[in-house]
Amino acid sequence: MIQYVTLHQALPDPGSDAAPPDWLHLVPAGEFRGNDGRGPYRLTDPAAVIARSVKGGKLVLDENHATDLLAPKGGSAPAQGWIVELQARDDGIWGRVDWNPPGRLLMQNRAYRGISPAIQVNAATGQVLALLRASLVNNPNLPQLTTLHSQQEPGVDPKKLRAALGLPEDADDAAVLAAAEAARTAVSTHAQQLQRIATAAGVEKPAEAGTDAIVTVLNARVGETDVAKLRETIVSLQSQVTTLENDGKKARAIEVVDAAIRDGKPIKPLREDYIARHMREPEQVEKELKALVSLHHGGIADRKAGQGSTAGDPVGEEARIIALMGIDPAAFKKARAAETQEIL
Incomplete structure (x- = not known):
């Protein structure tokens, strides 16, 4: 199974006149996982990974995984550079890049800020088996040293x-x-x-x-x-x-x-009621939750008492929903006021 890993570190800023970096950090050492909970993935034998990776010669460095996502559909996937050497260091695997002229220009124009390698892993154990290629990307999703971001094409509809x-x-x-x-x-x-x-x-x-x-x-x-x-x-x-x-x-x-x-929906005091209702009628409850405005985003559910309605009384869609649920408007108003006060 192939996972696309968005690298932890931002690319160094070479400025408009400086050359792009010769070495890039491609795979973090030890155990790492994604912000979305995927993993853990493990790099325990960098030398073996490097040996498998270099069997096919130099590795392509493209943009946004075009080799995996566009090329199979007949799209363009030009190399911006070639990874011509791999090296095991204390913090993982690094690669030396031979930049193509378009790649150098992209770096000098600061068009990308991260590197995302495509690695092959054992689906059962998460063991990193090989480095396949890497891409210039702009979407690292964690601020820490070793981050991971999956961009794999879904295998099912x-x-x-x-x-x-x-x-x-x-x-x-x-x-x-x-x-x-x-x-x-x-x-x-x-x-x-x-x-x-x-x-x-x-x-x-x-x-x-x-x-x-x-x-x-x-x-x-x-x-x-x-x-x-x-x-x-x-x-x-x-x-x-x-x-x-x-x-x-x-x-x-x-x-x-x-x-x-x-997500800030004003239902915390009614959590158990919503859970019980969802077990009986999941589609209806999810529809109601989707219709509620988040306290994080503003709107009718984010009003302070006295704003928009009489002393914070529920109105409009809000009033209709609590009426359908058989909730006392005064109790809901009191509970919402407490929750809003806590968030504010």
């Missing part, structure tokens, strides 16, 4: 992915990530629960057992006197499945509601 996760077509990347994490948690919980069931049923190698193996063992034990016990087992299994489903719904609800609170 985003629209189908949102549908598979039960999300609306206009769900943003944060919602997709939250839903995927909730699904991963539910699957992990289900696997653990299934293993406990297999152990209780006496299945060999319960950690590897699936539902078919469990059913086979249970069927082998069923006799005329075991029908009642089998019914109890089925009821228990159904209950566990229901619990797993509810756990997944609750995990998703918590993700959505807490994300809205972090």
Whole structure:
């Protein structure tokens, strides 16, 4: 699997007359991860990585990963320079660049401020295997020394992915990530629960057992006197499945509601109510949350008491929503005033 890593350090500013740098820091040493939580990735054997990387000769230095994103579609992906030597240092792998004239001009014009290498990693362990190439970029996403930013082209249709996760077509990347994490948690919980069931049923190698193996063992034990016990087992299994489903719904609800609170939506006093409602009617709740104005961005939800309405009373869309929810306007006004005071 290939990951595109936006480098931590900004490119040095050569000025209009100075030459571009000969050496660039391409891969950080040790363990590093992205700001979005991806990783960790590990560079533990720089010498082996360098040996694999230089087998194909010099490495291309292009712009914004054009070699990976544009060239496969017939687009232009000219080299702005060539990485002709790699060197292992205490802080990771560095590369010596032979700049092409257009690349030198880009550097002198200060057109880019960062370097983003394309690295090959072991998908299971995060181990860095090879450096494939690097790009001039302007979007490093962390201020610290070693940062990471994924620019990989999606392998699945985003629209189908949102549908598979039960999300609306206009769900943003944060919602997709939250839903995927909730699904991963539910699957992990289900696997653990299934293993406990297999152990209780006496299945060999319960950690590897699936539902078919469990059913086979249970069927082998069923006799005329075991029908009642089998019914109890089925009821228990159904209950566990229901619990797993509810756990997944609750995990998703918590993700959505807490994300809205972090975004400044004025619902903190009603957090538990929103979580319970989301478990029953997720699409409606997410639609309401999207309609609410963030306290971070200004608007009706960001008013101080006495501004825009009579003593901060809810009006317009805000009043309609709390009426539909059956919330006392006076209680909502009091809770919002406390929350607004805390933020301000």
